Amino acid sequence: MSVKFYIPENQVPLEMHKVRVVQKLNLLPVSERMKAIQDAGNNTFLLQNRDIYMDMITDSGVNAMSDKQVAAMNVADDSYAGSETFNRLKAAVREVFGVDNVLPAHQGRAAENILAETFVKPGTFALMNFHFTTTKAHITRLGGEVIELIDKKGLIPQSDDPFKGNFDLKKLRSTIKEKTPDKIAFVRVESGTNLIGGQPVSLENMLAVCDICHEAGIPSVLDASLLQDNIYFMKIREPRCKYMSTQSIYQLLASRFDIIYFSARKLGFSRGGFIISTDRKWTDMMMEFVPLYEGFLTYGGMEVRSIEAAAQGLLESLDMDYISQGPEFIAYLAKELDDYGVPVIKPAGGLGCHLNCSEIVPDIPHDQYPAAAVGAAVFIAGGIRGMERGTMSEQREPDGTERFAELELLRLAVPRRVFTLSQIKYCADRVKWVWDNRKLIGGLRWTQEPRVLRFFFGRMEEIGYWQEELVAKFKKDFGDSL
Numbered sequence: 001m002s003v004k005f006y007i008p009e010n011q012v013p014l015e016m017h018k019v020r021v022v023q024k025l026n027l028l029p030v031s032e033r034m035k036a037i038q039d040a041g042n043n044t045f046l047l048q049n050r051d052i053y054m055d056m057i058t059d060s061g062v063n064a065m066s067d068k069q070v071a072a073m074n075v076a077d078d079s080y081a082g083s084e085t086f087n088r089l090k091a092a093v094r095e096v097f098g099v100d101n102v103l104p105a106h107q108g109r110a111a112e113n114i115l116a117e118t119f120v121k122p123g124t125f126a127l128m129n130f131h132f133t134t135t136k137a138h139i140t141r142l143g144g145e146v147i148e149l150i151d152k153k154g155l156i157p158q159s160d161d162p163f164k165g166n167f168d169l170k171k172l173r174s175t176i177k178e179k180t181p182d183k184i185a186f187v188r189v190e191s192g193t194n195l196i197g198g199q200p201v202s203l204e205n206m207l208a209v210c211d212i213c214h215e216a217g218i219p220s221v222l223d224a225s226l227l228q229d230n231i232y233f234m235k236i237r238e239p240r241c242k243y244m245s246t247q248s249i250y251q252l253l254a255s256r257f258d259i260i261y262f263s264a265r266k267l268g269f270s271r272g273g274f275i276i277s278t279d280r281k282w283t284d285m286m287m288e289f290v291p292l293y294e295g296f297l298t299y300g301g302m303e304v305r306s307i308e309a310a311a312q313g314l315l316e317s318l319d320m321d322y323i324s325q326g327p328e329f330i331a332y333l334a335k336e337l338d339d340y341g342v343p344v345i346k347p348a349g350g351l352g353c354h355l356n357c358s359e360i361v362p363d364i365p366h367d368q369y370p371a372a373a374v375g376a377a378v379f380i381a382g383g384i385r386g387m388e389r390g391t392m393s394e395q396r397e398p399d400g401t402e403r404f405a406e407l408e409l410l411r412l413a414v415p416r417r418v419f420t421l422s423q424i425k426y427c428a429d430r431v432k433w434v435w436d437n438r439k440l441i442g443g444l445r446w447t448q449e450p451r452v453l454r455f456f457f458g459r460m461e462e463i464g465y466w467q468e469e470l471v472a473k474f475k476k477d478f479g480d481s482l
């Protein structure tokens with residue numbers, strides 16, 4: 001029984017684990033950091049890890065494993081079909097979600113592919129609180145359309161609503177009526193809404209969405225990739241959840257949603273992806289796609305060691321001592337920055353701290369990619385790699401016009417159980433320096449722009465010479481050697 005108190009706003013976060021394996025980091029001098037980001041086409045995805053001091057691009061597949069996960073990996077049963085490893089995974093899913101029907105996929109987006117192949121037909125609609133990049137790409141690839149129905153508070157950076165990922169239930173009802181239920185492939189709730197700052201959805205809102213879907217005969221789907229953070233927020237922000245166990249929340253959700261899928265790179269501190277369902281009928285509908293795209297039903301394209309780690313990791317996702325660590329470090333970083341005046345998304349969510357770049361560099365227009373520009377500046381300032389979550393992460397309209405993002409964010413992800421508090425403080429310090437010198441930051445333009453998922457491998461260059469000016473200012477403030 002742990003005696004830790006979970007009030008992130010008022011205390012220094014306390015890790016309920018110790019570090020026993022370490023990895024050496026490298027911190028390049030500032031001129032070399034500028035060269036590295038320019039060589040990477042100002043796209044943080046194209047940086048080399050050896051050039052990075054703090055890798056805050058994602059929380060996906062980079063969470064630290066526990067001693068128990070590493071131990072579990074050593075007893076993996078490596079058979080093509082019917083492995084004991086998969087049985088152990090099923091037992092963990094039963095323990096956490098109370099569900100028996102499990103399909104494996106090699107990662108979250110592969111699960112999305114199977115879901116889309118099963119339900120999306122040309123001319124159908126997928127309703128969701130907010131899209132995720134890969135989710136949307138799979139739906140539109142098959143001729144479906146994504147409709148976002150997030151409550152408007154979710155898109156107001158200054159709103160301190162505790163559940164900014166909530167659906168607008170009125171709009172959900174009217175959209176179902178307008179589009180008609182037979183044209184709706186499914187309704188998807190994304191827990192811990194990724195692209196708007198890891199913002200949670202309340203239990204009440206999730207259950208209301210399930211009720212509406214049930215009434216209309218539309219499949220309800222939960223993307224549970226960020227559910228562990230979401231459950232932490234339910235426990236500390238939603239009165240009805242305070243005295244519920246984490247397990248009872250997972251199980252209540254599983255009993256109400258038709259289908260739950262997740263990336264085990266996040267939920268499970270491992271790799272891979274899974275699709276689960278209380279009712280066998282949904283599993284049967286999706287099953288045939290698993291051997292077609294992934295691999296046999298008991299490994300789904302995953303290495304069995306990762307399945308063992310996911311099974312143990314899922315059990316750890318029940319433990320508030322573990323699931324509090326990420327959100328509490330993020331809350332600490334967000335508060336440090338907010339107190340200094342740096343615009344961040346509030347309240348702090350899961351996944352990472354999100355800088356509101358529209359306010360940091362208000363003069364850089366959407367089509368000069370303000371969030372990517374701030375991302376390059378943060379890398380130059382500290383060797384810190386964030387991820388653009390703004391217009392660069394959008395896809396152009398079919399006619400080639402830019403689709404401007406609702407929010408221009410730079411995400412500084414906090415992988416779970418990875419960083420020390422002094423590294424988080426270093427990050428805050430360098431972001432404050434970028435804020436102090438924000439007037440020097442300029443825009444970016446494409447030199448190579450891929451048609452699909454351009455944020456992964458597109459390349460850009462600075463407009464003018466603002467990066468050289470930033471480096472000169474950095475040297476003036478900190479000296480040549482840093």
Ligand SMILES: Cc1ncc(COP(=O)(O)O)c(C=O)c1O
Pocket residue numbers: 060107108109110132134190194223225226263264265272273
């Ligand atoms: C909410 C959400 N859904 C789906 C995915 C896709 O998962 P994966 O990266 O394992 O393909 C992610 C990954 O970041 C995610 O955050």
